[in-house]
Structure formats: C-alpha cells, structure tokens
Amino acid sequence: EPEVTQTPSHQVTQMGQEVILRCVPISNHLYFYWYRQILGQKVEFLVSFYNNEISEKSEIFDDQFSVERPDGSNFTLKIRSTKLEDSAMYFCASRLREKSEKLFFGSGTQLSVL
Amino acid sequence: ELKVEQNPLFLSMQEGKNYTIYCNYSTTSDRLYWYRQDPGKSLESLFVLLSNGAVKQEGRLMASLDTKARLSTLHITAAVHDLSATYFCAAPISSGSARQLTFGSGTQLTVLP
Numbered sequence: 001e002p003e004v005t006q007t008p009s010h011q012v013t014q015m016g017q018e019v020i021l022r023c024v025p026i027s028n029h030l031y032f033y034w035y036r037q038i039l040g041q042k043v044e045f046l047v048s049f050y051n052n053e054i055s056e057k058s059e060i061f062d063d064q065f066s067v068e069r070p071d072g073s074n075f076t077l078k079i080r081s082t083k084l085e086d087s088a089m090y091f092c093a094s095r096l097r098e099k100s101e102k103l104f105f106g107s108g109t110q111l112s113v114l
Numbered sequence: 115e116l117k118v119e120q121n122p123l124f125l126s127m128q129e130g131k132n133y134t135i136y137c138n139y140s141t142t143s144d145r146l147y148w149y150r151q152d153p154g155k156s157l158e159s160l161f162v163l164l165s166n167g168a169v170k171q172e173g174r175l176m177a178s179l180d181t182k183a184r185l186s187t188l189h190i191t192a193a194v195h196d197l198s199a200t201y202f203c204a205a206p207i208s209s210g211s212a213r214q215l216t217f218g219s220g221t222q223l224t225v226l227p
Contacts, residue, residue, distance in 0.1 A: 031213065043157065043202065043217040056214050091156060095213060101145070101164065103213065105157040 002026040004106035006092050012112045013082055021077045021109045023092030031095040032075045033103065034067065036060070036088040043091070049075065082113045116141050116207050120218035127193050128226055135221045137186040137203035146179050146186040147204045147215065157202065161188075193225045 005024045013019050025032050034046040048055040049067055066078045075094075079086055092106040117140040127133050137146065145164050149157040161170045163179035163186060170177050174197065176189045186203055200222045204215040 033213070035215075042219050043204075043215075045207075045214045045216070048214060058214070093157075101147075101162040102159050103147075103215070104159070105149075107156045 002104075004092055004094055004104050006090075006106035006109050008109060009107065010110045010112070012114065015084055015113055016081050019079050019082055019111065021079075021090050021092075021111070023075045023077070023106055024073050025075055025092065025094030026096075026104055027073070029094035029096050029104070031055075031098075032069070033093040033095075034077045035091045035093060035105075037091065037108075038088045046077070082111075084113050087111055087113045116143070116205060116216045118203060118205050118216050118218040120203055120221050122221060123219055124222050126224045126226060127190070129194055130192050132192065133190050135188040135190075135201055135223075137188070137218055139184050139186075139205045139216075141184075142181070143184070143205040144181055145206060148177050148186070148188055149202045149204065151200045151202065151220070160201075190223070195225045195227060198223055198225045
C-alpha cells in the first residue's frame, strides 16, 4: 500500500539552528499537511498546502516556519531558528483530492532541540 | 474555537470485555474522524464519519456519530490485546477543503490478558 515517508526519523539539533524535515507524500495526492505532537500532548495542526501555496496555518506556524514543495515529490518543513519548545514529533500527511476524507500520515520525525 | 474532548483518557480493560470511548466536540461539525496510534508510530485512520447517524464497523471496533449531540463514540467489543493503543478522535475546524483537524487528547487503551 502506498505510504507517506518521512526523513529523518530522529533529528537532534542545537537551539538556534535551522532544521529541515522532509516528507514524500503519496505520489498522486494533492493536499499536504504538517502536524506536530509534543510528548504526551495532543496532535496539533501546523499548516496545509495545496497547489504550491499555503491553504491554512495555525498560530503555531509563525515566521520561523516555512514549507516548500521543491520538486514533484518532496514536501519540506523548515524551522529557521529552533527553540526548545519546538521539540516534538512532526507528522506529515497527505490527501488525495478535495473530496477525499482520509488523511494518510507518515511515521513522523522526532525533533529534539537541545 | 473548536474544542474536542475525549473520555476516558486512560482505559484498562480485560480481554473479552466491552467498553465505549466518548468524543465530544464544541462547535457544529458534520464529520468526525477516529485514528489509532501505537507507541512511537504514526496515526492510522480507523473511521471517517460523514453524517449524522453514521455508523461504521471494522472488526471489534464500531464508531458512531451524533451531530446534534456533538458526540461520537468508539465502541470496543470483546477486547483483545492487539487493540492496545491510543485512540484519537478529530474534527475539522471548518467545512472547508483544507481539512485542518483538531484532535482530542487521546484515550490510551490497555487490554489486559
């Protein structure tokens, strides 16, 4: 079965450093998302992306965050200057088309900011 | 602001028993989603409930939606150890196409032998 793949599975970085989290959505999907889950807390929406632009973003997704689809397969989340509170599991998700209800999630990247 | 509340947050049950997890949400929504998460793993879509009165079943799990009561339930029948996981419900923040979901806190289910 097709799946969303994320790399790396674990990322450790120093506070203030830039990180890029990478995702390869399912190939024919059109809608892409980033969510995060701080340890022991709820899964939180960060951003949605369609047709090469951001559709919606949450309050968490401030100027330190950006997303990009640099080519036909990758979808990246960049954090420019990481903070301790950015430590979380980051999930990428994709959806086939507008009327598709099912979100497919990747296995996540555990980001630890030291 | 949409709030999604689940209860219980922790549930230990014996194999073979039945139980129900409840999901309440605070604003009108015509759809509700259930996900399963195993420790350290991603979110697996279990059910997509698209209308009032929707009921879906998969194996020992059955989910229902009452949009008037703003309530969804996930019923577990004759639990088995393999069902041990954390279960999340989620509702879309709006009926728009972006599918920004608000998740509940999750119910950590442990099925004991």
